[in-house]
Amino acid sequence: MNNMGIEIIDLKTDKKKEKIIKIIEWDDKTATKNEHEHFMIKEILEQPEIIKKASLQDNEKLMKMAIGILRSKQVIITACGSSRYAALIGRYLFSKIGEKFCDVVMSSEFGYFGESIDKNTLIIAVSQSGETADVLEGLKQAKENGAEIYSIVNVADSTIARMSDEVLYLNCGPEIGIAATKSFLAQIIIFYVLAFAMDNKIEYANKKLMKISDLIKNDIADTIKTTKKIAKATKEQRDFFYIGRGINFAVASEGALKLKELSYIHAEGMPAGELKHGTIALIEDKSPVVAINPNDYTYLETLSNAEETKSRGAQIIGISDKESNVYDHHIKIAKVDEIFYPIMCIIPEQLLAYYLALECGKNPDRPRNLAKSVTVK
Ligand code: G6P
Numbered sequence: 001m002n003n004m005g006i007e008i009i010d011l012k013t014d015k016k017k018e019k020i021i022k023i024i025e026w027d028d029k030t031a032t033k034n035e036h037e038h039f040m041i042k043e044i045l046e047q048p049e050i051i052k053k054a055s056l057q058d059n060e061k062l063m064k065m066a067i068g069i070l071r072s073k074q075v076i077i078t079a080c081g082s083s084r085y086a087a088l089i090g091r092y093l094f095s096k097i098g099e100k101f102c103d104v105v106m107s108s109e110f111g112y113f114g115e116s117i118d119k120n121t122l123i124i125a126v127s128q129s130g131e132t133a134d135v136l137e138g139l140k141q142a143k144e145n146g147a148e149i150y151s152i153v154n155v156a157d158s159t160i161a162r163m164s165d166e167v168l169y170l171n172c173g174p175e176i177g178i179a180a181t182k183s184f185l186a187q188i189i190i191f192y193v194l195a196f197a198m199d200n201k202i203e204y205a206n207k208k209l210m211k212i213s214d215l216i217k218n219d220i221a222d223t224i225k226t227t228k229k230i231a232k233a234t235k236e237q238r239d240f241f242y243i244g245r246g247i248n249f250a251v252a253s254e255g256a257l258k259l260k261e262l263s264y265i266h267a268e269g270m271p272a273g274e275l276k277h278g279t280i281a282l283i284e285d286k287s288p289v290v291a292i293n294p295n296d297y298t299y300l301e302t303l304s305n306a307e308e309t310k311s312r313g314a315q316i317i318g319i320s321d322k323e324s325n326v327y328d329h330h331i332k333i334a335k336v337d338e339i340f341y342p343i344m345c346i347i348p349e350q351l352l353a354y355y356l357a358l359e360c361g362k363n364p365d366r367p368r369n370l371a372k373s374v375t376v377k
Contacts, residue, residue: 130158
């Protein structure tokens with residue numbers, strides 16, 4: 001009997017088993033819908049708070065991991081689904097802030113690179129559940145090859161967390177909606193603090209993130225109104241194109257994934273510069289093109305790519321802090337320092353996918369064929 005009064009018995013041998021009981025600090029409020037229609041909208045609305053919670057990490061650990069990343073000869077981030085798009089955003093942040101190049105390999109393909117993983121490799125696994133089979137498989141192989149493992153996970157004591165040399169937790173509570181929302185944002189926030197730790201600027205990052213959390217909170221009601229309207233206006237369309245350059249390409253990819261998962265509308269996320277190499281052939285009258293176009297280093301070029309599609313009949317949904325007559329629909333975001341724009345663009349994408357799912361008569365909490373945690377290969 002342990003000090004919680006719980007006894008664990010092996011039914012095969014009838015013998016008592018000693019197990020260490022760990023208490024996970026998740027309250028039941030986070031696991032109920034409360035007044036909301038769906039878990040998904042509840043979890044979207046929680047995000048201003050999640051930004052704060054995820055950013056507060058143990059600074060010593062962050063510094064240790066940042067130094068580990070900077071010193072490592074080869075850094076590879078591996079993940080699946082939304083977690084992989086968070087990893088792609090992280091990759092840009094590591095380069096922009098930490099001046100460290102790294103690669104992202106999707107876990108289902110990771111095994112095919114086994115020959116180039118060795119003791120000079122640092123693997124960063126990103127996983128909400130900490131149990132995704134493809135991620136686990138890759139990590140096992142990397143461990144056998146002598147690589148060091150860091151991970152960014154939500155579920156405490158999950159298999160991936162236990163396999164890792166260092167773990168950062170998302171601190172976003174249980175995510176019930178099948179489609180990742182708050183866990184995705186929390187993963188990105190962790191990439192921000194980790195990248196800023198590489199530049200010895202954790203305090204700076206924390207201050208900025210607190211402000212951003214307030215800005216998002218102030219704007220969320222307006223974003224809901226705008227995305228509801230756009231969803232009504234575009235619900236008949238069957239192909240959406242999400243474009244962005246640089247870090248915004250990763251943001252675009254996640255936007256497209258959310259739409260596919262929830263409304264079963266076909267969507268592609270792509271680097272805006274790649275449109276002309278094929279996909280532009282698909283643009284026809286009223287094709288919705290979602291331009292992830294904050295006023296940053298990618299602004300003018302992305303706008304020009306959006307214009308190219310508009311001249312072929314596309315309707316442009318611009319997610320930006322800057323107005324433009326190129327946009328048929330404008331989802332306004334607040335102006336922030338350039339590096340933080342991805343955080344501002346994610347909630348508009350999630351809300352657009354949520355309201356489009358509702359317009360199409362789908363239940364966003366129960367997307368067909370999808371599971372929260374994919375524990376088979
Ligand atoms: C499933 C979920 C996705 C998630 C992916 C990776 O496909 O439906 O929402 O992004 O698995 O899951 P993980 O738990 O490893 O982040």
